[in-house]
Amino acid sequence: MKDQENLQALFAPGGDPGQWLTGYLRTRAHLASQGSDFHCDPACTRPGCKNPEMLVPVSIVDLLGAAGQLGEPVATVYRRYYSLGVFPNERNDWIRVVALRLQKPCTFLKNDLCGIYSVRPLPCILFPEYLAAEGKFEAEARKEHFRDYLCFQAPLLLSPERAGIMVRLKQMWTRETLISSFYLFGHGPCYLDFSNLAPELQQRAQELRGPEAAESLAPNVIPQSVLEGFFLEHLARLQPFAGVEEKIAPLQDRRGEAEFLRLLQDDRLLRRLQQGEGDRAIVFRFAKGKLKAKRQSLLPAEYKYY
Numbered sequence: 001m002k003d004q005e006n007l008q009a010l011f012a013p014g015g016d017p018g019q020w021l022t023g024y025l026r027t028r029a030h031l032a033s034q035g036s037d038f039h040c041d042p043a044c045t046r047p048g049c050k051n052p053e054m055l056v057p058v059s060i061v062d063l064l065g066a067a068g069q070l071g072e073p074v075a076t077v078y079r080r081y082y083s084l085g086v087f088p089n090e091r092n093d094w095i096r097v098v099a100l101r102l103q104k105p106c107t108f109l110k111n112d113l114c115g116i117y118s119v120r121p122l123p124c125i126l127f128p129e130y131l132a133a134e135g136k137f138e139a140e141a142r143k144e145h146f147r148d149y150l151c152f153q154a155p156l157l158l159s160p161e162r163a164g165i166m167v168r169l170k171q172m173w174t175r176e177t178l179i180s181s182f183y184l185f186g187h188g189p190c191y192l193d194f195s196n197l198a199p200e201l202q203q204r205a206q207e208l209r210g211p212e213a214a215e216s217l218a219p220n221v222i223p224q225s226v227l228e229g230f231f232l233e234h235l236a237r238l239q240p241f242a243g244v245e246e247k248i249a250p251l252q253d254r255r256g257e258a259e260f261l262r263l264l265q266d267d268r269l270l271r272r273l274q275q276g277e278g279d280r281a282i283v284f285r286f287a288k289g290k291l292k293a294k295r296q297s298l299l300p301a302e303y304k305y306y
């Protein structure tokens with residue numbers, strides 16, 4: 001309850017942006033450990049931090065927190081440790097989300113310790129406890145890519161208090177990512193539809209996997225490196241993606257930081273972005289050397305009638 005009050009106070013309008021951000025990050029760090037019995041096994045080799053296939057999305061809050069801790073300009077920190085990434089989104093089709101991500105293997109990891117632990121990205125804080133809070137832990141533990149993770153070798157039980165904190169941290173994450181996307185791209189999540197590029201992507205995937213690969217690969221098994229390679233080669237130089245560094249540079253100034261933090265506190269903007277997320281999403285397609293955007297529903301067909 002006290003934390004909830006603190007959070008509300010942090011989101012009150014006015015005040016110094018730098019102080020506000022410090023308080024927000026302090027609250028996040030406090031919630032990261034409050035009521036938690038989870039600790040990384042000392043024998044863990046940190047596969048989640050090292051594996052390039054394990055994508056870690058980040059928000060602009062994460063970026064500002066790391067820049068503050070490192071004492072370096074935010075644009076420099078972005079270029080050195082982060083990039084745009086192409087994320088899967090619980091769908092089995094060709095639509096992906098473009099968002100900020102950590103470069104992998106994560107260069108904040110030193111001697112198997114996180115160099116920015118107190119301001120580490122919210123996804124690093126949430127993993128793996130949020131899976132237990134959402135009832136997904138056991139199913140994820142059976143997946144091949146988590147086979148070497150020591151934290152999946154035994155069941156993970158959360159107290160009701162800790163499960164509630166996970167919900168609160170996920171709400172903070174939703175706010176941070178939606179507002180970050182709005183700040184960078186001018187709308188909510190930035191979707192990319194690769195379906196018209198399927199033959200080329202499948203060809204690239206088969207070249208990578210060798211001649212024994214199946215004739216056609218389903219969207220959900222196109223390797224991440226193929227999608228991101230295509231994105232960097234053809235799409236990253238086009239707007240809105242080409243303008244991301246120009247958007248990040250002003251965050252170094254007090255005024256630019258204040259402008260982003262004002263957006264982060266805007267509840268009406270957040271509700272608007274959440275409402276538009278499913279049924280009026282902006283989806284980009286790449287054709288004839290150009291990116292074209294249109295609004296379309298991404299809700300499963302069966303949801304549209306309720």
Ligand code: SF4
Nearest residue numbers: 049106108109114124
């Ligand atoms: S930021 Fe820290 S916890 Fe997150 S992947 Fe990097 S080293 Fe690991």
